[in-house]
Amino acid sequence: MDAYAYLYQCLGKVVSLKGHDLFLKVGSVPRARVGSTVVPLPFEAVTDKETRAIVETVLNPAQKSLLEQNRSVDFSFSLFEEMQRFRGNIFWQQNRYSVVIRMLWKDLPSFEELHIPLALRDIAVEQSGIILIGGTVGMGKTTTINAMINWMNAKSQRHILTIEDPIEYLHVDKGCVINQREIGQDANDFASALKYAVRQAPDVIMIGEMRDAESFKYALSASEVGRLVVSTIHAKSVVQIFDRVLGFFPQAQQDTILNHLSYHITCFAVEKLIVKKDGRTMVPAFEIMLGNGIVRELVREKEFAKIPQALRNAAHEGMQTMDDAIFKLWEDREISDREALSASEKPMELEKRMKGIEVQSQRTSILGA
Structure with a gap:
């Protein structure tokens, strides 16, 4: 055989x-x-x-x-x-x-098929900024950013350049022209691919994974001149994304990087796959942070501990904490009590909420507190 x-x-x-x-x-x-x-x-x-x-x-x-x-x-x-x-x-x-x-999915999946919140669909057609999808290994980050590329392709007319290792989904040009470069086949490495990307006149750059200071500096530079950069990063929470990014740089550069980044955050999200009640299929939970004025000021002031409350306060804008997302899946009977609590970073608080005891349910002032 x-x-x-x-x-x-x-x-x-x-x-x-x-x-x-x-x-x-x-x-x-x-x-x-x-x-x-x-x-x-x-x-x-x-x-x-x-x-x-x-x-x-x-x-x-x-x-x-x-x-x-x-x-x-x-x-x-x-x-x-x-x-x-x-x-x-x-x-x-x-x-x-x-x-x-x-x-992988046989066809490029839709947002509905992937159970991705509409907030991520809406930001996929932004003109500039940085979108980072975080999560641990095997949590569906690459599938999510490819669904976003697919939505851009259907709803806009732009040049999209992807740099991937390896290419997981093959896109067919619709409204956009999409050039997909695979490391090892079409480029020697991420550094050389990014070096020449600006000469390829992209409107959107999708980098398979944010790995080091060089790739992140490129993302910042590209967003500063009006391009949209989409990538993945290994992180368990939105707050941990900042830890990961700052960890790319020496301490002396971190404040400058953070200040520049604050002006170009379009969306940071973290994805976690949870086993459904059938025990076989998975459903995603998303923590979502959008780059509004409050979030950007918290980032500049390095008030990362206040970000979860900022997400709860801005639920009407499409933001949510991971536990908000897990609770919704449990409330909709998609996942069991056990899986919900196992997926939570704060299972004791979530368990109280599941029993009808609200934890930090009120809107709380963030700035000037």
């Missing part, structure tokens, strides 16, 4: 189970993540020959070189007649290849 036939067999089973990830490890049977559980699939144990065939078949020469150099590499590919897209990582363990593959 060739590599694609083997992947077709394994991934077909993952799809039928409504799973998310496929795990291939030499000497073990293939496994799939279904909901929050990793379950065995009804196939023979994976062989060294099969994982090597996947490496030879799925990776391009640049990716193979990176695998040998870094002992791990990201990749993406299409399979099945319906052109289902997958994202994967191949890495060495015990001197053999292991493979993890995540199933």
Whole structure:
């Protein structure tokens, strides 16, 4: 059986189970993540020959070189007649290849299909600024920003440039012209891709992940001259996004960076996937902060502890804390008590709210407090 036939067999089973990830490890049977559980699939144990065939078949020469150099590499590919897209990582363990593959949406999903709040749809057509979608690994950040790109493509006429590692969703030009560059294939690295991006006259730049000071400086510079920059970042909360960004820079530069950033925040959001009551499918909860006057002043004054209350006060603008989002999912009977409390950063407060005991429900003054 060739590599694609083997992947077709394994991934077909993952799809039928409504799973998310496929795990291939030499000497073990293939496994799939279904909901929050990793379950065995009804196939023979994976062989060294099969994982090597996947490496030879799925990776391009640049990716193979990176695998040998870094002992791990990201990749993406299409399979099945319906052109289902997958994202994967191949890495060495015990001197053999292991493979993890995540199933992506077959078609570019709509905001409704993804259960993304309308506030994020509305800011997708902003003309300039910085949009950062945070979350931990595997929480759907890339899917969310691609849904935003898809909405821009349908509702505006602009040039969108994406810089990704790897490309997970392929966009077809509609109202916009979209150029998608993959690191390792179309550019050597993020630094070189960003260096020449300004000469490519983009209106919107999507950077797959905000990784370092260089990429963030570019985002600031681009937003200052009227471009919209969209990216992802690893963070568990909106407040932690600031910690991550400032951590890119020496302490002596942090106040200057923060001051510049405050004027160009369009939206910072954090996404968390929670297992639904069926135990198999996932639903997202979003913490959302929009760049209004109060938020920008709090950022300039480094009053990050006051941001959660600012989000609660501005619920009418589409802002919300993570616990607000989790509570709404629980209230709508989408998720169980257990999953709600497990997902919360403040489970004791959330539990009181679930029992009808309001916690900090009143509007509280933020500035001048």
